[in-house]
Amino acid sequence: MSVRTPTRRGRRVALNVAGVVVTLIALFPVYWMVLTALRRPGDIKRPDPSLLPTGLTLDNFRRVFEREHFWTSVRNSAMVTGIVVVLALLIAFLAAVALARFRFRGRKAFLATVLVVQMIPAEALIISLYRILDGRHLTNTVIGLSLTYLVFVLPFTIWTLRGFVSGVPFELEEAAMVDGASRMGAFFRVTLPLVAPGLVATGIFAFIQAWNEFIFALVIMNRPETQTAPVWLQSFNEGARGTDWGGVMAGSTLLALPVIVFFLIVQRRVAAGLTAGAVKG
Amino acid sequence: MTTHVPSVTAAATPVAAGRRRRGAALPYALLAPAVAVLVLMLGYPLVRLVVMALQEYGLPQVFGRPAPWVGVDNFRTILGDSYFWTVLRRTVLFCAVNVALTMVLGVLVALLLDTLGTVMRLVVSAALIIAWAIPPLTATVLWQWMFDSQYGLVNAVLGRQGESWLADPLSFFAVATIIVVWMGVPFVAFTVYAGLTQIPVELHEAAMLDGAGFVDRFRYVSFPALKPILLILTSLSILWDFRVFTQIYVLQRAGSVTRDTNLLGVWSYNVSIGQNRYDIGAAIAIVMVLITVLLTLTYLRAMLRQEDA
Numbered sequence: 300m301s302v303r304t305p306t307r308r309g310r311r312v313a314l315n316v317a318g319v320v321v322t323l324i325a326l327f328p329v330y331w332m333v334l335t336a337l338r339r340p341g342d343i344k345r346p347d348p349s350l351l352p353t354g355l356t357l358d359n360f361r362r363v364f365e366r367e368h369f370w371t372s373v374r375n376s377a378m379v380t381g382i383v384v385v386l387a388l389l390i391a392f393l394a395a396v397a398l399a400r401f402r403f404r405g406r407k408a409f410l411a412t413v414l415v416v417q418m419i420p421a422e423a424l425i426i427s428l429y430r431i432l433d434g435r436h437l438t439n440t441v442i443g444l445s446l447t448y449l450v451f452v453l454p455f456t457i458w459t460l461r462g463f464v465s466g467v468p469f470e471l472e473e474a475a476m477v478d479g480a481s482r483m484g485a486f487f488r489v490t491l492p493l494v495a496p497g498l499v500a501t502g503i504f505a506f507i508q509a510w511n512e513f514i515f516a517l518v519i520m521n522r523p524e525t526q527t528a529p530v531w532l533q534s535f536n537e538g539a540r541g542t543d544w545g546g547v548m549a550g551s552t553l554l555a556l557p558v559i560v561f562f563l564i565v566q567r568r569v570a571a572g573l574t575a576g577a578v579k580g
Numbered sequence: 581m582t583t584h585v586p587s588v589t590a591a592a593t594p595v596a597a598g599r600r601r602r603g604a605a606l607p608y609a610l611l612a613p614a615v616a617v618l619v620l621m622l623g624y625p626l627v628r629l630v631v632m633a634l635q636e637y638g639l640p641q642v643f644g645r646p647a648p649w650v651g652v653d654n655f656r657t658i659l660g661d662s663y664f665w666t667v668l669r670r671t672v673l674f675c676a677v678n679v680a681l682t683m684v685l686g687v688l689v690a691l692l693l694d695t696l697g698t699v700m701r702l703v704v705s706a707a708l709i710i711a712w713a714i715p716p717l718t719a720t721v722l723w724q725w726m727f728d729s730q731y732g733l734v735n736a737v738l739g740r741q742g743e744s745w746l747a748d749p750l751s752f753f754a755v756a757t758i759i760v761v762w763m764g765v766p767f768v769a770f771t772v773y774a775g776l777t778q779i780p781v782e783l784h785e786a787a788m789l790d791g792a793g794f795v796d797r798f799r800y801v802s803f804p805a806l807k808p809i810l811l812i813l814t815s816l817s818i819l820w821d822f823r824v825f826t827q828i829y830v831l832q833r834a835g836s837v838t839r840d841t842n843l844l845g846v847w848s849y850n851v852s853i854g855q856n857r858y859d860i861g862a863a864i865a866i867v868m869v870l871i872t873v874l875l876t877l878t879y880l881r882a883m884l885r886q887e888d889a
Contacts (some may be wrong), residue, residue, distance in 0.1 A: 317779040318700045325711040332722040344731050383680035390613040397610035418876045420823035422712055422845045423865035426852045427628040431662055450621035515825050529717045536721050537833055551718040
């Protein structure tokens with residue numbers, strides 16, 4: 300034992316060092332983005348930038364807020380994201396109930412389709428979707444972009460919600476009906492609350508997808524006043540490169556902020572939803 | 581857009597036959613909206629893509645001129661173009677390198693998470709979650725800033741101010757790889773770590789009694805247990821890295837020769853949206869779809885088998 304202790308301690312130290320290294324690699328770029336966003340131009344454009352936060356300012360953020368089309372792009376993104384989340388949850392929930400609670404002809408085929416569809420690279424469909432939307436005068440419209448996003452979040456949303464719905468035993472609903480609840484009443488009072496964590500998780504998934512998406516927005520929303528936030532950021536990035544890294548990093552930080560917040564929520568909620576075992580008898 | 585693993589697989593709920601006879605049309609009504617969206621926004625565009633690839637579809641057709649049928653001419657054009665093979669080779673190579681790096685580093689980080697003490701594990705997990713949550717565009721722009729030739733931190737640290745990382749194709753793809761792997765490792769690490777925690781401790785104890793070291797235990801205990809997860813993760817990584825778009829597009833715009841840095845996805849976009857050759861772009865896109873489906877067949881088969889069970 301006395302021989303092994305030092306090597307064991309050595310291993311522990313090595314592991315912790317590795318942990319610190321991984322933490323730094325994961326976090327440092329994010330730290331650098333936020334630090335640049337909070338710096339004065341003079342501190343950013345230096346051959347020997349300081350790694351420590353000194354002389355911080357909110358000027359970059361102020362400039363972003365005042366920049367043309369920033370708020371319009373945020374509003375466009377918020378509208379598209381809102382529509383996608385609501386429609387995706389509604390449509391996917393109905394489909395999930397059908398798939399989890401009924402046996403019917405074509406069920407297997409539909410499930411297989413949902414799986415296969417997830418393998419189709421969305422990027423391959425940009426061209427034809429753009430031509431289709433353009434032909435229907437749906438480019439540069441919130442509804443055109445929302446419908447596009449909807450189809451790409453639906454397969455995952457349906458698949459996940461189906462799992463949550465079938466996780467609630469039908470016997471619970473039956474018990475409620477025995478106690479006098481109508482079929483609908485039983486469903487809304489028993490099943491729906493138990494599926495809530497699944498709705499939260501898939502809703503946030505849809506939120507993140509719609510908020511982050513760049514390529515379709517780039518093609519479909521090609522006017523400055525219809526841009527979504529990521530497209531706005533990239534046009535800012537292309538236009539201001541070399542002159543305003545503080546502003547570009549402030550914009551990047553603002554784009555990432557809501558996603559990080561929701562990510563932290565979903566981590567906990569999904570874990571809670573899966574471990575709490577909504578049905579404890 | 582990225583898709584995530586359908587992680588929640590339901591145990592089939594047997595519903596007694598006959599219980600539902602009365603509402604035979606109900607499940608179809610419930611499915612109708614989903615089917616409508618899938619047919620209109622996915623089925624129709626797929627058909628349209630194939631049709632466009634079989635037509636001559638350029639600028640005149642955008643302005644309403646009828647599109648003449650040309651059969652498989654567009655496919656013949658790209659398959660006969662040596663540039664197509666260059667881009668395809670480049671795309672496959674980029675995908676292979678990125679998937680390999682993401683998987684190896686992801687598994688290593690997962691093993692690290694598994695052996696760390698509670699506090700350190702929480703710290704590392706929190707850092708990984710934040711990196712994971714950064715939107716793809718933000719991640720690309722922030723790494724672009726790190727590698728900026730004039731004031732980027734990388735050049736400042738290396739003392740090579742003015743060196744352009746994006747001008748040379750090799751270092752361009754190195755930067756793109758760093759971004760893709762940095763974004764991809766957290767998901768792999770968390771999923772593999774979740775798998776590791778499912779392995780009964782007794783198995784490891786038994787192996788230790790038999791004198792197995794860390795490496796042997798990974799080889800004979802962890803690896804076989806993780807195999808299905810690793811298979812799914814590899815398939816998904818292939819799927820994502822084969823069609824990588826945002827990173828390449830943004831880095832190209834930041835200063836590189838487009839021709840030397842095109843991958844299939846960006847090339848298809850540049851040809852159609854940039855040069856109005858929708859016919860050729862559609863043909864490239866179809867080749868992309870076919871390769872992706874071929875590459876992920878194993879994954880699909882595994883998932884469908886799970887569904888049957």
